[in-house]
Amino acid sequence: MATTACFIIVSRNDIPIYEAEVGSAAKREDAAQLHQFILHAALDIVQDLAWTTSAMYLKAVDRFNDLVVSAYVTADTHTRLMLLHDSRNDDGIKSFFQEVHELYIKTLLNPTYLPGSRITSSHFDTKVRALARKYL
Amino acid sequence: MEPDVSIETSSMIRVAVVPIGHVPPVLLRDYHSMLLRHQTIPLSAISSFYTEHQKSPFAHQPWDSGSLRFKFVLGGAPPSPWEDFQSNRKILAVIGICHCPSSPDLDSVIDQFETACRGYSASLVERCFAFCPGDSQLEDGSKKGGNLMLFPPADRATQEFHLQTMMQDIAASLLMKFEKWVLKAEPAGTIVKTPLDSQTTLNSEEVIKAKKRRLGRAQKTMGDYCLLAGSPVDANLHYTTALELARLTGDFFWYAGALEGSVCALLIDRMGQKDAAVEEEVRYRYSSVILHYRKSFIQEHAQRVSPLTFELEATLKLARFLCRRELAKEVVELLTNAADGAKSLIDASDRLVLYVEIARLYGTLGYQRKAAFFSRQVAQLYLQQDNRLAAISAMQVLAMTTKAYRVQSKASISEDSPGKKETGSSVAEGGKMLHQSVVSLFESQWSTLQMVVLREILLSAVRAGDPLAAWGAAARLLRSYYPLITPAGQNGLAIALSNSADRLPSGTRCADPALPFIRLYSFPLHSSQMDIVKRNHAREDWWAGAANTGPFIYTPFSKGEPSNSSKQELIWIVGEPVQILVELANPCGFDLMVDSIYLSVPSGNFDAFPVTVNLPPNSSKVVTLSGIPTSVGPVTIPGCTVHCFGVITEHLFKDVDNLLLGATQGLVLSDPFRCCGSARLKNISVPSISVVPPLPLLVSRVVGGDGAIILHEGEIRDIWISLANAGTVPVEQVHVSLSGKHQDSVLSIASETLKSALPLRPGAEVTIPVTLKAWRIVLADADAATGRSASVKHSKDGNSPTLLIHYAGPLPNAGDPSTNKSVVPPGRRLVVPLQICVLQGLSFVKARLLSMEIPAQVGENLPKPVHIDNSSTEGAVGTPNKMDRLVKIDPFRGSWGLRFLELELSNPTEVVFEISVSVQLEDSSHEHSLSVDRDATEYGCPKTRIDRDCSARVLIPLEHFKLPVLDDSFFVKDNQADGTVGSKSSSFSERNTKAELNASIKNLISRIKVRWQSGRNSSGELNIKDAVQVALQTSVMDILLPDPLTFCFRLSRTSPGTANIDLPEESNGQVASKGSVLAHEMTPMEVMVRNNTKELIKMSLSVACRDVAGENCVECAKATVLCSGVLCGITMEVPPLEEIKHSFSLYFLVPGEYSMTAAAMIEDANDILRARARTKSSDEPIFCRGPPYHVRVVGTA
Known part of the structure; x- marks a missing residue:
């Protein structure tokens, strides 16, 4: 499992709708903030990169110091799944993104969920963290 | 590292610009900006100042197209350790700037300048520019000569021209110096070293190596000078040599430097033309540059000095060169590296410069978020320095990131895009906002980052000592992210706000509102007391036309009109206070003290009254804000001005509306009003408000208290309403009308009184009486709740009628040309609700029809049928106790046909009622002379008192309603309505009959009035019409119509025996009345038959006499009465409306009571009679029987 990993889902309106620190490293507030700043900055690159490929998984798109940003862009709503990590486990990240995407679609199917709003389901959170343990 | 580097930097001559003496900063900046215009001096322009002393080493100098570039370094710079390596880092010239008025002594200026120049050892040319010299200084200075250049006072154009000449002179001087330097350098083999070279003494091998390298380095340096001198071709030649030599000697650092120079030479040569080939070449060469800088990294020097900065600079140079949207990926790669x-x-500080440059390049690329990220890194580096200047820098850098993080101060938003702001407001005003545009408002709201950035701004602002910025940041933080901040944190922010405010002058305004959240709660339209009605000029009823356009809710014609009904319009009046309700919310965990809040009106024609509000933690409050319009024109109210936490801020309703919209979309963390427990409100649109000149204002008051008028059911009472003109304009037109429920309960309004009081001057008052009659409480209500509570509630439901008083001031002068029809001042409407509270009064239980059957006694006089008893009643008509007569029945008259309507009334209330029944008799003289005395008389019954919780019965005699004649015309309706004669009715007109019957019943009923009185001043009428109608329905015919024949008996006087009869009676003085009959005497009697119809009736009359037991005692076996004359089968014809007598005599054998009845068999009865008799078949004989008459026979047996 990666020591540092910050996973975020960004809605098409550039609003984070889900955020989770899934790394094994001890949680520090300033580090978590830095992670989000890096992810936010990487949106600029994802935005350009998403149109250059038909693949949803964009691999590592950006990095700052030792931290790498991998991104996965859903086809339908341009929702971006972004992971900040310090590991190089490309396949694991890809599988992680795919599984989370599936979870996200299930959430979207929930009629009480308003697309674009924050995902507050604890079930979703538990599942994502389990997937992170499995793949990262 | 140096900021702002690019590939062309290598060709720029660095010039220090130093202030000499005191130069005011503004002027220094001004002079510097003048210099900046001369950054590029074309070679062609300096040829006049240039003199070729010896053969120029710049053989290929492009005199016609080339130029010298300057880079002005304001304030100068310390010498760089790398200036041997890159000659452009040397300060090659010094320009002193002197402001003569502040440094009068030119000698000292020259001294100071020379001192300043001493710091720049590499400088080749020094000049001191002295601006604005005085006359004495001009004289003095012209003698001084040397480096001091005086700029005589002149206009700006002249000065600039002067400066240009000076700069060209400097350029020429520099060029000559460069030539000299290059010529000198070549043979001498100048020693050039960099910090990268070993500082320690060199061993022999290294000395040899260094000697070899020296040539290459010299070539590179000469190339640098060629570049500075604006001769790229010469530079390129030198660089090529240098590259060759550096490669041979393995001098990677200098190789990279020479390569960089050659790229610069290439670009200068191409004069900025960028084609793909050049770009490819630059990219290729620069990748090599970067590679060689990296190669030159020497581990042993790593602690002291490193070529890394050059590598990074080269990377940035390349990135800047490539920085275009199409090459974003490449640039990003470079910048990431x-x-x-x-x-x-x-x-x-190198790191700082690096981050600044990266941020700038990302910004150029359009990657705002990346730029913001690196800007924030810069700010963090500044904040680490922990001094005030660094904090100011940090604050300014962070302020630049706010746009990318969407936490801008409102001030900057409005500066940035005034257009955008306007569109936003117009959308908001439209009321309905598209989902998409709502979403766009909340786009990129990344709360975690926003909070961090705002907190850093707050921190840096506090450190930098900028209280306003600190206040703004804390306000934004608190307002937008209170749900994410702990109560302690919220408290801390509140303290930060107050601390910042302490350092601000009072009355400071800030663009960013803090708390509370303010939304429009309601926009009270005019109260009904001061409603404004558009005046329709053309119509008499001016209040009517303006509002409605017809009976339809929607008409296609009104659609195109500009005044769409969806947009509310509100009219305010100059000088009349108005109120607006706003709701404030404090979702935070501390007490919020709003020092003052008032409506903010940019249009300026409104005086708003401030109020102070204290909001406890997590609470919301609805506050009334008021003000007075001061002048005519439109009023816009976009929000409120709030003085809270020591700073004045503007709170716009639109912002909160958007926030609430976002909350419903799940885009915003929380709805501040909802978390304070306030209910969701409908979106209230701000109506368009216009202010009109003063209008009259009527104020109403009910005389005797404003409370509800308490009436019992059916009560009639007068109330007085006083109207006063509280405005400043006289009332000239008034119209009173009614609206609401139970309008019929207002019997009369003295609108004439009101009209006669016009014009009502300001301050004048008029009182008008209004007569009310209480309505009946609906039965269901009376059942549901007993008595008062129900009825009070009932009246509050708006059951009461209201008076609408439309009034208006004077019309504009018709002759005045300046006023046209469109500016007719509007009228107003005063709504006076008559708060009538109807209490349950007497309740009617039931009505019954009673009939009385007391036979009359046969007397000497003819007992008068009721409807023809004029003579006997004549005297009694005038007496007040006329009803007594009905009750105390004349025994000779009997009351066979008498019918009573019995009303049972109960009194469930708590007061005592007195009932009086009156029957109004119709004037029927036109019908028959016999009933002449009944016109317009009333029968007054004695009052009946009903105590509380008691019930009583009231009898109403109905005998007076009988018609005198059984008339065909009348009978038609009667017959028809009577269902039993359906078969007979074919000959009659079937139309209208039912209605006519009902009308006649109604007519009858309406004449019966049951009045009540309770206490001193409440009286009314019982509404029992329906009940009476039901009671009368079945037997109405019997009441209204007379029998076709009436029979009367009397003792005949004409016979000789009369005297006998009378005598004993009188002499005996017996109790028996004069109508008594003695036994054993022949008693002559008459039966009178009256035809009540208008046709001749043929009949056979028979008279019967019965004893008490009801046995016929004339013709039976044990007859006790003997008779003479015919008693049976007397055939007679009675002409219409006439009487016929039939005489006979009886001889009573036994004293006692006998009853006489007359009966007739009508022959050849017509339809009317049949209908009256309700016969079933046409051939059935009609039998008509009169009432029994009593005969009291006295005497001994």
């Missing part, structure tokens, strides 16, 4: 180098940089 550059950012990676940051952690290897030894010097913190």
